[in-house]
Amino acid sequence: IISPPEGxxxxxxSLIDAGIPVVLFDRHLPGVATDVVEVDNQKSTFNATSYxxxxxxxxxxxxxxxxxxxxxxxxxxxxxxxxxxxxxxTCILEIDFNQNDxxxxxxIADFFKENKQGDAGVFGALQAGTNGLKAFRKxxxxxxxxxxxxxxxxxDVFQLYSPSITAIVQPINKIADAAIDLLIKRLxxxxxxxxxxxxxxxxxxxxxxx
Numbered sequence: 001i002i003s004p005p006e007g008x009x010x011x012x013x014s015l016i017d018a019g020i021p022v023v024l025f026d027r028h029l030p031g032v033a034t035d036v037v038e039v040d041n042q043k044s045t046f047n048a049t050s051y052x053x054x055x056x057x058x059x060x061x062x063x064x065x066x067x068x069x070x071x072x073x074x075x076x077x078x079x080x081x082x083x084x085x086x087x088x089x090t091c092i093l094e095i096d097f098n099q100n101d102x103x104x105x106x107x108i109a110d111f112f113k114e115n116k117q118g119d120a121g122v123f124g125a126l127q128a129g130t131n132g133l134k135a136f137r138k139x140x141x142x143x144x145x146x147x148x149x150x151x152x153x154x155x156d157v158f159q160l161y162s163p164s165i166t167a168i169v170q171p172i173n174k175i176a177d178a179a180i181d182l183l184i185k186r187l188x189x190x191x192x193x194x195x196x197x198x199x200x201x202x203x204x205x206x207x208x209x210x
Contacts, residue, residue, distance in 0.1 A: 001179050004029055006069060021186035025179045027071040028196065035182045036196040037175050041071045044168045044201040045078030048122055048150045051166075053086045055209055057120040057148055061091040063108055063132055064124030075124045075152060091115055101131050108135035112147070120148035120209070130157055133165070148209035163207035170201050 003026045004012060012032050015022050021035075028036040045062075052060050062079040064072060076092070083090050093111045095104055108131060112118055123129035129151025133143075141147050143163060150166045151158060158165035178197050186192075 001025060001183060003027065006067070019190065021183055021190060023179045023183045023186070025175055027069050030070065033194050035186060035194050037178045037182065037199070038071065038196075039170050039175070039199045039201050041074035042078035042081070044152070044203075045075045045122060045124065046082045047078075047203055048152075048166075048168055049079050049082035050086075051203060051205075052120045052122070052148055052150065052209060053082065053088070055148070057209070058088055059091065059115075059117045060088070060120040060122060061093065061112070061115065061118045062122050062124060063093045063095070063111070063128050065097045065128060066094040067097075072124065079122060079124075091118060095128070097127070101134070104128065104131040105135045105138060108132050109138045112136070112141070113139055118147065121150075123149070123151040126151065126153035126155060129153070129165070129167075130155070133157070133161060143208050144210045150203075150208065154204060158206070165208045166206045167204050168201050169204050171199055174199060 001023045004024055009029050009032055012022055012029060016034055023035040023037065025037045027038060049060060060083065062076065064076055080090055095107050098104060104127065121132060123132045132149065136143060136147060143149055152168045154167040154169045158167050182195060
């Protein structure tokens with residue numbers, strides 16, 4: 001059971017060719033035929049962005065990490081789809097992931113200082129969301145007074161933050177159960193066709209928008 005990083009297609013295919021059952025979760029690898037459990041990432045960010053549009057926000061930014069991983073590309077696509085459907089302009093920041101939070105906080109702070117018309121931010125990953133809150137505090141933005149916020153994935157920080165932060169929640173337990181179930185079935189029937197299970201997320205409405 002693997003959450004595959006970039007560039008691991010050859011290794012995964014070698015496992016499959018050797019008859020070793022492989023279940024991928026969180027993302028898939030285009031061109032690699034194996035069992036997959038993931039969520040509908042594009043629909044998730046489409047719904048989150050549409051939620052903000054429905055509340056009257058018209059300058060919604062999307063902050064994400066630079067990545068060709070399928071789940072990250074799908075999340076960006078969902079944002080673009082919602083913005084396009086509403087006839088609005090996209091405003092996108094892609095950051096290189098870094099273990100040092102300051103290398104994430106500073107670009108976000110600079111981005112929103114340069115885009116002062118921005119009235120909402122959708123963060124495409126947990127680390128982007130938590131550091132986005134730090135960036136807003138750094139530039140003196142209040143939530144939701146100055147800007148609204150939604151983050152992909154949930155954590156205690158978002159629940160305890162004042163005001164609490166709306167989040168896209170993945171069904172972690174269901175994903176784990178499904179991955180184990182697929183692996184057990186693959187061990188019993190190795191010749192059957194690969195399956196892809198796509199699960200829904202939930203948008204937990206909190207107080208980070210007006």
